[in-house]
Amino acid sequence: MEKNYHVCTGCSLLCDDIEVEAEKNKINKVHTACRIGVAHMKAGKEEAIFRVDNKPVDEATAISEAAAILKNAKNPMIFGLGASTNEAQKTAIELAKKINATLDDTSSFCLGSLVEALISEKIKTCTLDDVRNKADVIIFWGTDPSDSHPRHLSKYSYFPRGSEKQRGWEEERTAIAIDVRKSHTAKICGNYFFQIPPKGDAEFTDALIAGLSGKLPKTSYNYPPKKILELANILKGAKFGVIFVGRGLIYSLENLEPLFRLMKALNEKANFHLMPMVGNYNTMGFNENLFAETGYVNSVKFENGTVLHGPDYSIVEALKERTVDAALIVGSDPFSILPRSIVKNLLEIPVISIDPYETLTSRNSKVYINTAISGVEAGGSATRMDGKKVSFEPAIETNHPSDETILKKIMEAL
Amino acid sequence: MDFGSFLATPEIKVKVITYRDIFQDKAMIENRFGEEYRNLSAVIKLDPVDLKQLNVKKGDTVILKNSFGRIVVKVDESGYETPHRGVAYMPKSPWSNMLVSDETGGTGIPKFKDISVTITSAKGEKITEIEF
Ligand code: SF4
Numbered sequence: 001m002e003k004n005y006h007v008c009t010g011c012s013l014l015c016d017d018i019e020v021e022a023e024k025n026k027i028n029k030v031h032t033a034c035r036i037g038v039a040h041m042k043a044g045k046e047e048a049i050f051r052v053d054n055k056p057v058d059e060a061t062a063i064s065e066a067a068a069i070l071k072n073a074k075n076p077m078i079f080g081l082g083a084s085t086n087e088a089q090k091t092a093i094e095l096a097k098k099i100n101a102t103l104d105d106t107s108s109f110c111l112g113s114l115v116e117a118l119i120s121e122k123i124k125t126c127t128l129d130d131v132r133n134k135a136d137v138i139i140f141w142g143t144d145p146s147d148s149h150p151r152h153l154s155k156y157s158y159f160p161r162g163s164e165k166q167r168g169w170e171e172e173r174t175a176i177a178i179d180v181r182k183s184h185t186a187k188i189c190g191n192y193f194f195q196i197p198p199k200g201d202a203e204f205t206d207a208l209i210a211g212l213s214g215k216l217p218k219t220s221y222n223y224p225p226k227k228i229l230e231l232a233n234i235l236k237g238a239k240f241g242v243i244f245v246g247r248g249l250i251y252s253l254e255n256l257e258p259l260f261r262l263m264k265a266l267n268e269k270a271n272f273h274l275m276p277m278v279g280n281y282n283t284m285g286f287n288e289n290l291f292a293e294t295g296y297v298n299s300v301k302f303e304n305g306t307v308l309h310g311p312d313y314s315i316v317e318a319l320k321e322r323t324v325d326a327a328l329i330v331g332s333d334p335f336s337i338l339p340r341s342i343v344k345n346l347l348e349i350p351v352i353s354i355d356p357y358e359t360l361t362s363r364n365s366k367v368y369i370n371t372a373i374s375g376v377e378a379g380g381s382a383t384r385m386d387g388k389k390v391s392f393e394p395a396i397e398t399n400h401p402s403d404e405t406i407l408k409k410i411m412e413a414l
Numbered sequence: 415m416d417f418g419s420f421l422a423t424p425e426i427k428v429k430v431i432t433y434r435d436i437f438q439d440k441a442m443i444e445n446r447f448g449e450e451y452r453n454l455s456a457v458i459k460l461d462p463v464d465l466k467q468l469n470v471k472k473g474d475t476v477i478l479k480n481s482f483g484r485i486v487v488k489v490d491e492s493g494y495e496t497p498h499r500g501v502a503y504m505p506k507s508p509w510s511n512m513l514v515s516d517e518t519g520g521t522g523i524p525k526f527k528d529i530s531v532t533i534t535s536a537k538g539e540k541i542t543e544i545e546f
Contacts, residue, residue: 035440036439036443038440039440040443108522147435147439148439181433198527198528252527315522333446336507339512340514341482341515341516343511347546357446359446
């Protein structure tokens, strides 16, 4: 019997082996997915919602109000899109060009710098399938996939018996966690958990580099040199090593230099790859699509055919400096995820929220358009965290418009 | 000896480490304005000795304060075997984000992982609402 598998867009692993049981366009049962995936697949709502000034309106009114806001703005911003399909992202880039907007996504304050290094081939990377089939030494650094990407260890990085790793985790893989806290992933790593103090990552990196070349590894926080040497020895022996990097590491570094140094030292002795643990299901797609268009992965401003780039065009600095006067926010909730000391400035300008979920942002927006959840209620394509392209069809039918449709309608209404 | 223990309402300073939690994320997908999400988010986890010094019990509310915000959340024991006095843990949420500095040095990246707060008992005060 041929089975009908669906793709879960609950995180950037885009698991493509999900089965659902649905009745009257409501998903009742979800098989194979993790806790997050099950909640995500079941999250579809009944009625489409359109609001202006917190009052229900029809779709046409919401679209024309959104278009009016963007038309009246001198410096509009478009933000979000990490939970949108490639098709919606490309439409948003077109829209940004048309209205000379600032365009940014969450990667500007997450892992964007690392993704940019990867896309411009400054760091060696690999695919998750390579990891599954070949990886023998796996490092989780400042990341806890057991909570953020729940099937990461079981599907790819640790537990599976890959084509060249038939004996699996018991004999052929070593998983290592480096973190400031004993996370669930760190617990799985057992004796290979290296707990370092907050902001201790750069020093630990250099101590590890020293250890790799047989020097005495020193840190100001007196990490036992013997343990670092032990770790260096494991890494030296890796035939296919991979470092999964999370925000815990990136936030603690002033810049990426220590990481570049470490990758260089590791690849002189062994074979190492690096992969950022991007969160939203299609952040990678946004970074790639914008890079293809502008040469930058985030924080850009379009200006009559030219592209400006830099932190000034990130959402954080744009809000801090109050340089934007309207915001179109797609599938993201800055009111929840940014520091309140900064995001409070967003209350001063008109906000259009396009989102499948009711959020703090939707509740504080002038126009709210409730859209379909991609993968569940709308189809399209996305880029997995390792760059693999994944296409999906909707699992159920819905009367909610997709964000792509809404963006196109706003563009037409301008 | 700790000076804090002589004050009428004991107060301690801690560094807060934020993290993600799968149960909390699941609750957020289901309803980010719901009880479950609030219970799993508006909470700070301390070393048992710090709890004692604050004269509060698991489940009591405490005030977290710094120059960027003041919030009331529930207090819990961290459950970690190794002692970690002065370091507290909070799931990443709109509550923890009320305590993050607006300083970015022009980089576009807030100091999400660099939170210091003072804690005191909230003496029954209710958990802070996240609505503006
Ligand atoms: S790991 Fe991610 S993509 Fe896979 S089922 Fe869970 S949430 Fe969905």
